[in-house]
Every structure is written in structure tokens, then in C-alpha cells.
Amino acid sequence: MTGLTPQLLLGAYASGIFPMAESRHDPDLYWIDPDVRGIIPLEKFHIPRRLRKTLRASPFEIRCDSDFIETVRGCAEPQGDRPETWINDEIERLYNTLHEMGFAHSVECWQDGHLVGGLYGVSLGGAFFGESMFSRERDASKIALCHLAARLRNAGFALLDSQFVTDHLTQFGAEEIDRADYKQRLAAALKIDAGFQPELSDAEFEAFIQSTTQTS
Numbered sequence: 516m517t518g519l520t521p522q523l524l525l526g527a528y529a530s531g532i533f534p535m536a537e538s539r540h541d542p543d544l545y546w547i548d549p550d551v552r553g554i555i556p557l558e559k560f561h562i563p564r565r566l567r568k569t570l571r572a573s574p575f576e577i578r579c580d581s582d583f584i585e586t587v588r589g590c591a592e593p594q595g596d597r598p599e600t601w602i603n604d605e606i607e608r609l610y611n612t613l614h615e616m617g618f619a620h621s622v623e624c625w626q627d628g629h630l631v632g633g634l635y636g637v638s639l640g641g642a643f644f645g646e647s648m649f650s651r652e653r654d655a656s657k658i659a660l661c662h663l664a665a666r667l668r669n670a671g672f673a674l675l676d677s678q679f680v681t682d683h684l685t686q687f688g689a690e691e692i693d694r695a696d697y698k699q700r701l702a703a704a705l706k707i708d709a710g711f712q713p714e715l716s717d718a719e720f721e722a723f724i725q726s727t728t729q730t731s
Contacts (some may be wrong), residue, residue: 536603552697553680561688561730575624579713583614586621586633590647624655641707642674665723670712674704
């Protein structure tokens with residue numbers, strides 16, 4: 516697939532499809548429209564017991580959109596259980612443009628002035644499409660996900676799309692739904708006028724933690 520523009524990409528998300536590359540070094544992109552879709556229901560978001568303690572200890576400075584492109588590049592790095600990623604140069608270019616347009620956002624974990632983990636995704640209406648996450652320090656991606664969920668729920672989002680379900684995401688309540696169910700939920704979420712909110716007070720985040728279900 517060539518000639519993909521940010522406008523076409525936004526239209527694809529609104530239709531329930533998204534692009535990926537076969538590998539970091541593959542220049543081509545391919546449309547993905549899975550039969551089964553991963554979502555993390557915001558109203559049933561889980562936080563593991565150990566992670567609750569870590570969240571309250573605030574080991575990282577949380578920033579949103581302060582270094583979007585480096586967050587994407589962090590997600591593109593090989594990691595222990597992920598020797599190859601699907602984020603190529605074209606993905607970097609497209610999503611950085613979406614960020615400049617106000618549609619793509621990052622949640623970042625910083626420590627001693629260094630970016631040590633985070634995630635990025637696309638926001639449309641009341642839907643947020645999570646793209647990828649990374650960690651350079653323990654729990655950084657998990658903490659970023661919790662801060663994302665808190666901001667989305669506080670802003671009135673209805674859908675957190677994880678695309679696929681992994682063991683990493685299952686502990687937060689991720690589940691699989693079929694394509695028809697997903698597209699119904701997506702259509703409803705797109706009608707919601709919710710904007711991504713980078714700022715969240717400590718009191719608001721604590722209220723979010725208390726409102727979530729706890730897993731062992």
C-alpha cells in the first residue's frame with residue numbers, strides 16, 4: 516500500500532481498520548481488519564494489586580505529548596519478547612503528522628530526565644486506538660496504560676481499542692469481541708464529543724485507582 520495520507524488513515528480508523536508493516540525494515544504497509552478485535556473496557560478496567568502500590572509510589576514523572584516521536588521510536592525498538600516490530604519509517608511519519616494535527620497522543624514515563632517508557636495511539640471522538648507501548652524500566656508501559664485509561668475515562672471516552680489481546684493486556688481486563696460487535700461500539704463512540712486531556716490531577720488519578728477493580 517502506497518500513497519497513504521493522514522486523512523485516509525483517519526478514515527480507515529473510523530471504518531475499523533488500521534495499517535501495519537510486516538517488519539521494522541519493510542517499507543510497505545498493509546490494512547488490518549481482524550475477525551476478532553481486542554478492547555479494554557474502561558468501565559471494567561483492572562489494576563493488579565502490586566501495581567496499585569507502584570502507582571501510588573509515583574516512580575515516574577508522567578507527561579503527555581511532550582516527546583511524541585521519541586515515544587513512537589521507543590515502541591519501534593526490539594525488546595526481550597519482541598525482537599521485531601511492525602513500526603517502520605512510514606508509520607513514524609504518518610503518526611507524527613497525526614500528532615501535529617491533534618489526533619495522535621502519547622503518554623510518557625520519565626525518570627531523571629530520560630524517557631523510560633510509554634505508549635501512543637489515535638483519538639477520534641470517544642474512541643482511542645492504542646497502537647504500541649514500550650518499557651525501559653520495570654512497569655513503565657503498565658503505568659502509562661493506567662494513566663491513559665484514567666484520562667480517557669475522565670474525559671468521557673467510550674472505547675479503548677487494543678487491536679489485539681496479549682497476556683500483558685489481559686491483566687487490565689482486555690477482552691476479544693467479534694468484528695460486528697466492535698464496529699457497533701466504534702460507531703457509537705465516534706458520536707461522542709470527547710477530547711484527549713493531557714492533564715490529570717493527583718486527586719483525579721487516585722479516584723480512578725479506587726474506582727477500578729483489583730486483580731491479584
